[in-house]
Amino acid sequence: MNLEGKIAVVTGVSKGIGLATVKALLDKGMQVAGWGRTAPELQHDNFHFFECDVRYNESVQRAFDQTIARLGVHISVLVNNAGMGVAALLEETSLDEWHTMFETNVNGIFYCTRLVLPGMKELEEGHVINISSIAGTTGVEGMSGYCGTKHAVRGISHSLYKEVRSYGVKVTCIYPGSVQTNFFDNIDQVIASDNMMRPEDIASTILHALESHPNYHHVDIEVRPLMPKGKIKK
Template identity: 60%
Template structure:
């Protein structure tokens, strides 16, 4: 897709991967709209912010209506990036924490995607990027709720791409490994942050997928740090 002049909506665009992606897309000439709870630190004539909490359908609908009214242009790209994780074993996790993850990581994608798809199908062009996680491919102890939500993103993405591919709409699911964002700020036992990937690394992957030729489709993209614990010292002879 040629990104110049296209409208791109990013959820969770106020920090981390979302913020890095917004900045990179603006450099490519796209019009970027952030649906997030707080305003990103971006000042650019082609950047727009509409306050939105993806956990709530009415909030997503309000952001969508404001976007349509202000820009008067169909949304070509939706990047479902908003997400969070809460540590805890299944038998000690509160229903509130479980539902917070499901509402943000899964229901938010549903609320946002169902609104933009009709326009994409009419245009016969569009791209939806769903940011899952390595936790959407493999389970991890004390991350039961988070893994469950991210596995759901994987299933949603793989089913959806088959629903919309014949309309010229792409769906890509991205599975990042450890990335140096605020995600790990409240996690116990997290080390080696200096060896994590950077938000800009993930943003570059997203832009690469968006710029692929019309009949070329990245369905699943798994990315990990090459040396998550740092390079090993060479063995002495």
């Protein structure tokens, strides 16, 4: 897809992968609508922030309506990046923590994607990027709730791409390993380090998928740090 001048929506833009993706899309000449609970520290003529909590359909609908009113009717790219995780054994996970993970990581994708698909199908061009996790391909002890949500993202993505591919719309699911973000702030067992991937690395992968030939479709992309524990000391 030629990205210049087209409209993208990115969720969870305050920092990390979301903010890095916004910057990468702006560099390609896109008009970018950032949906999030907190505005990032970013000033750019083509960046437009709309307050949005993807856990709530009403909030997503309002952000969508505001985006269409300001930028136009044809959204070409949606990056479903907003997400959160809690590390806890299943029986020690609170109801609020469980519900918040599923409302954010799963329901949020549904609320956002259902609104942009009709326009993409009408345009016969569009790309939905869903950020899952390595946790969406395997089980992780002490993170059953988070893994459950990311497995759901995988299932949604695999089903959806088959629903929309004949309309010229792509759906790509990305499974990052550890990334240097604030995701680990509330996970005592792991500390973000330079051995992890950078948010910019994930943004570059997103760009690669978006700019591919119209008939070339990345369905799944798994990315990991090369040396997650650093170089072996000789």
